[in-house]
Each structure stands twice: as C-alpha cells, then as structure tokens.
Amino acid sequence: MSTPHIERGVAATPGQPTQDALTHEELQLAGRNHSMPIEALQEDITPAGLHYLLVHFDVPFLSAESWRLRLGGAVSNPLELSLEDLKARPAVTMPVTLECAGNGRALLQPRPLSQPWTLGAVGTAEWTGTPLAPLLEEAGLASDAVELVFTGADRGIQGGAEEQYARSLTVAEARHPEVMLVYAMNGQPLPPQHGFPVRLLVPGWYGMASVKWLTSIEAVTSRFMGYQQAVAYHYLQGPDGPGLPVSHIRVRSLMVPPGIPDFFTRRRVVDAGPVMIRGKAWSGHGEIERVEVGIDGEWMPAHLDDPLGDFAWRSWSMVWVARPGEHVLRCRAMDSSGALQPREQVWNYQGMGNNMAQRVEVTVR
Ligand SMILES: Nc1nc2c(c(=O)[nH]1)N[C@H]1C(S)=C(S)[C@@H](COP(=O)(O)O)O[C@H]1N2
Numbered sequence: 001m002s003t004p005h006i007e008r009g010v011a012a013t014p015g016q017p018t019q020d021a022l023t024h025e026e027l028q029l030a031g032r033n034h035s036m037p038i039e040a041l042q043e044d045i046t047p048a049g050l051h052y053l054l055v056h057f058d059v060p061f062l063s064a065e066s067w068r069l070r071l072g073g074a075v076s077n078p079l080e081l082s083l084e085d086l087k088a089r090p091a092v093t094m095p096v097t098l099e100c101a102g103n104g105r106a107l108l109q110p111r112p113l114s115q116p117w118t119l120g121a122v123g124t125a126e127w128t129g130t131p132l133a134p135l136l137e138e139a140g141l142a143s144d145a146v147e148l149v150f151t152g153a154d155r156g157i158q159g160g161a162e163e164q165y166a167r168s169l170t171v172a173e174a175r176h177p178e179v180m181l182v183y184a185m186n187g188q189p190l191p192p193q194h195g196f197p198v199r200l201l202v203p204g205w206y207g208m209a210s211v212k213w214l215t216s217i218e219a220v221t222s223r224f225m226g227y228q229q230a231v232a233y234h235y236l237q238g239p240d241g242p243g244l245p246v247s248h249i250r251v252r253s254l255m256v257p258p259g260i261p262d263f264f265t266r267r268r269v270v271d272a273g274p275v276m277i278r279g280k281a282w283s284g285h286g287e288i289e290r291v292e293v294g295i296d297g298e299w300m301p302a303h304l305d306d307p308l309g310d311f312a313w314r315s316w317s318m319v320w321v322a323r324p325g326e327h328v329l330r331c332r333a334m335d336s337s338g339a340l341q342p343r344e345q346v347w348n349y350q351g352m353g354n355n356m357a358q359r360v361e362v363t364v365r
C-alpha cells in the first residue's frame with residue numbers, strides 16, 4: 001500500500017485525500033445525497049424513500065409526455081421511443097441491489113474528498129422495465145459498434161469538463177438479459193431523484209452504471225472517453241491514471257446494529273442474553289455462499305436464507321449470547337467466485353469498492 005501525499009490547510013480539491021475534519025463541500029454533498037438508514041437492512045425490499053440516493057449534479061424534472069429516448073449512432077434502424085412505447089413492450093420486475101462504488105469511502109484513512117459515505121450507500125428495490133437486448137436487436141447494431149453510450153438529462157461540471165452524465169457498456173455487456181430500461185420502482189413510477197421517467201439498470205454493477213433520466217443510447221465505434229467513464233470510477237493509487245475501471249459490486253455484508261443507539265455517537269447498547277444478529281450480503285461476482293459473524297475476533301458461520309434473486313442481497317442471521325461488557329461485532333461474506341471481504345481495506349485514491357468487514361462496537365449491560 002502506497003502512502004498518499006497529504007496537503008493540509010488548502011482549499012478542498014475533489015478527489016484529494018485528507019485527514020482534516022469534514023469539509024463544507026462534503027457536508028453539502030452529504031445533505032443532498034443520503035444513505036439508507038442501516039436498520040432498513042431488516043427489510044428485503046427497501047422502501048423508495050429509504051433507498052440511498054446519489055445525484056452528481058441537479059435533479060432534472062422531466063415530463064413523461066414529452067420525454068423521448070433516442071437509440072442511434074452506429075445502427076441501421078434508429079429508434080425514438082416514448083414512455084408509452086416502452087411500457088407496451090414485455091415487462092420484467094426484478095429485485096436488484098444497487099450500491100454506490102464509493103460506499104465506505106469516509107472510513108478510509110486518509111479520506112478521499114468526495115461524497116463522504118459511511119456504510120449506507122446501498123438499497124434493494126423491485127424494479128420494473130423492459131429488457132434492453134431486444135431493442136438493440138431492433139435498432140440493428142453496425143458490425144463495427146463496440147460500445148453503447150447511455151446519456152442522462154442532467155448536466156454539470158466535474159474534473160473541469162462540462163458534460164451530460166454519461167456512461168458506456170461494451171456491446172456484450174449491454175446485451176446481458178438482465179440489463180433493463182426501468183420505469184417503476186417498488187410498483188410506482190420512478191421518483192424524480194431516482195431517474196424519472198426512465199433509467200438504465202445494470203444489475204451486478206456498482207450504481208454509476210445505472211444511468212438515471214436516460215435520454216439517449218448511442219452505438220459508437222470507438223471506446224467512450226467521457227469523464228464518468230474514463231476518469232472517474234477507477235481503482236487508482238494516485239491522481240494519475242489510468243488504473244483499472246470499477247465495474248461489478250465487490251462481495252459485502254452488513255448487519256443491522258443490535259440493541260439501541262446512543263443519539264450522538266450511534267454506539268450500541270444491548271441487554272445481556274440471546275440477541276438475534278441479522279443482515280444482508282450481496283455480490284456482483286456470484287452467489288453469496290457464506291457469511292460469518294466475528295465476536296471479539298472469533299468468526300462463526302451465520303444461517304443463510306434463500307436468495308431473493310440473482311442480483312439481490314441475501315438475508316442471514318445468527319444468535320449471539322451477549323455477556324455484559326464491551327464487544328466488537330463484525331461480519332464478512334464470501335461469494336461463489338471465492339472472494340472474501342477483507343478485514344482491513346487496501347486504500348485507493350477515489351475511495352472505490354471499499355468492502356471491508358463492518359465493525360460494530362457494542363456495550364452489553
Ligand atoms: N444521470 C445520472 N445517472 C446516475 C447518477 C447521476 O448523477 N446522474 N449517479 C449514479 C451513481 S454514482 C449511482 S451510485 C446511482 C445512484 O442511484 P440512486 O440514486 O437511484 O440510488 O445512480 C447513478 N446514475
């Protein structure tokens with residue numbers, strides 16, 4: 001692990017690591033973009049209002065009537081679709097866990113300056129929409145098309161570049177059957193902040209791939225180099241890239257902190273005796289195969305419930321007989337690729353893919 005260069009007492013530069021107190025800029029982002037309250041992990045489906053939220057620029061308020069999706073570029077048959085056109089197509093409803101690639105960023109030392117997530121940048125909604133692959137088929141991708149660029153209606157400046165929010169997928173990635181254009185969340189039209197009227201949903205990938213307020217899909221014949229694709233969302237050791245791109249969600253588990261919280265510190269207080277520890281585990285690299293709970297450093301297997309879906313978190317539980325005193329609870333999951341959550345996180349410059357085993361300090365009385 002390389003030790004990053006830290007500057008103190010200078011104006012905040014996004015992406016720069018810091019050990020200073022939370023900055024005004026981070027507070028501003030934290031107020032706009034909220035976590036899922038961690039106790040909502042007890043629900044299989046996260047109510048829309050409790051689902052985490054991340055908006056880079058401003059929420060665009062779009063009209064369902066005048067909204068159109070253009071599918072063009074390197075295609076033989078460009079399409080222009082209304083919301084009614086999409087709703088008339090075959091519909092699929094699926095529970096999908098979304099997690100922000102920056103989840104856990106604020107726990108890193110030093111802290112990369114950006115949205116300062118602790119652990120709650122995750123949620124699982126039931127999304128309804130229509131699969132993308134048949135639409136690509138209808139549009140007739142040119143034989144030299146290599147990627148599809150998905151562009152949202154929101155615009156802003158990041159890293160000095162003024163752009164619409166846009167991300168790409170390779171043709172092969174975009175053709176996966178689970179990739180959808182979704183127009184409903186938990187049975188209701190998408191709320192404005194979650195992409196009304198239509199967003200892309202890329203199950204198994206970190207959230208940045210699921211472009212909200214989608215207005216255009218363009219087939220391109222060379223790799224897309226937009227900011228959100230080529231600069232942001234990379235595993236880097238310093239400001240100069242390129243580094244590996246962030247894509248699928250790394251295996252992670254979280255528990256509902258037991259007992260009751262202290263208001264200010266959120267430290268937990270639990271009564272002695274049997275305590276049911278529960279939580280969720282998920283991965284974009286395969287099924288969850290094992291969850292372990294660590295009590296003061298001793299790891300024990302948790303019970304796994306049946307999976308909720310191929311791209312949704314899985315419930316787990318374990319009974320802990322709590323004895324009076326101070327305790328540290330942790331949890332970690334392993335997926336079918338063999339990946340296991342680390343006990344300590346390897347630092348990276350943008351604070352991406354932090355899946356360190358959660359730590360919950362508990363006082364048993
Ligand atoms: N158009 C657009 N799409 C976007 C974003 C955005 O700012 N603009 N944020 C992305 C990121 S980084 C994440 S983590 C998810 C968050 O989705 P949610 O707010 O519905 O939870 O949306 C992604 N799609």
Ligand SMILES: [Mo]
Pocket residue numbers: 054099100101102207208
């Ligand atoms: Mo994100």
